[in-house]
Amino acid sequence: xxxxxxxxxxxxxxxxxxxxxxxxxxxxxxxxxxxxxxxxxxxxxxxxxxxxxxxxxxxxxxxxxxxxxxxxxxxxxxxxxxxxxxxxxxxxxxxxxxxxxxxxxxxxxxx
Amino acid sequence: xxxxxxxxxxxxxxxxxxxxxxxxxxxxxxxxxxxxxxxxxxxxxxxxxxxxxxxxxxxxxxxxxxxxxxxxxxxxxxxxxxxxxxxxxxxxxxxxxxxxxxxxxxxxxxxxx
Numbered sequence: 001x002x003x004x005x006x007x008x009x010x011x012x013x014x015x016x017x018x019x020x021x022x023x024x025x026x027x028x029x030x031x032x033x034x035x036x037x038x039x040x041x042x043x044x045x046x047x048x049x050x051x052x053x054x055x056x057x058x059x060x061x062x063x064x065x066x067x068x069x070x071x072x073x074x075x076x077x078x079x080x081x082x083x084x085x086x087x088x089x090x091x092x093x094x095x096x097x098x099x100x101x102x103x104x105x106x107x108x109x110x111x
Numbered sequence: 112x113x114x115x116x117x118x119x120x121x122x123x124x125x126x127x128x129x130x131x132x133x134x135x136x137x138x139x140x141x142x143x144x145x146x147x148x149x150x151x152x153x154x155x156x157x158x159x160x161x162x163x164x165x166x167x168x169x170x171x172x173x174x175x176x177x178x179x180x181x182x183x184x185x186x187x188x189x190x191x192x193x194x195x196x197x198x199x200x201x202x203x204x205x206x207x208x209x210x211x212x213x214x215x216x217x218x219x220x221x222x223x224x
Contacts, residue, residue, distance in 0.1 A: 030211075031211060033212070033213075035215075040218075040220070041217055041218065042117075042201055042203075042215035042216050042217045042218045043154075043201065043203075043213075043215040044215070045212055045213070045214070048212060086152055088154070090213075092211045098144055098156050098159055098169070098213075099211065099213055101146075101153070101154040103152055103153040104152040104153065106152070
């Protein structure tokens with residue numbers, strides 16, 4: 001079946017860039033997503049990328065997609081303490097019923 | 112702006128009680144989902160619905176049941192709660208757009224004693 005994997009934890013200093021990585025197995029993925037979850041809250045969609053794109057930039061966020069290697073990354077520039085949260089990678093294809101989520105990466109931003 | 116609401120936000124209840132977790136969305140979305148989130152953060156799909164009177168079980172087996180009598184409402188029921196049901200339950204919905212973006216509620220943290 002489909003599988004999405006992420007590293008569990010990342011710690012950076014305030015002002016540095018953060019890069020969160022994700023790998024997936026489904027070669028027919030149509031869209032790939034990044035969600036953010038703050039403590040005790042639901043998931044908030046940050047950004048998404050269509051599978052025929054290599055890169056998408058949205059303010060401090062840059063998404064890179066290497067479809068050949070099935071690798072997705074999220075770069076957060078000038079990371080702030082408010083960016084501390086769990087970040088979930090997810091993927092979908094049009095034939096499947098729901099998104100498949102990774103296990104989440106906990107980002108800790110140190111002042 | 113996402114308009115999807117879950118109640119209660121927190122629920123602590125004794126073993127054997129019947130509970131219903133509410134989820135409502137005002138976006139007119141056809142597709143709705145329930146995810147169970149483990150303490151270790153991973154999300155598991157337990158139920159989904161593609162429209163009124165349509166419900167299906169997800170990837171993770173669950174003793175809960177759901178109903179979809181109205182488009183905007185997708186409640187989840189546990190007939191007899193057990194400590195193993197302690198978890199966070201997240202409701203989500205998506206519209207007809209091909210990008211399948213999910214909008215999530217704030218979740219219900221359920222603790223069964």
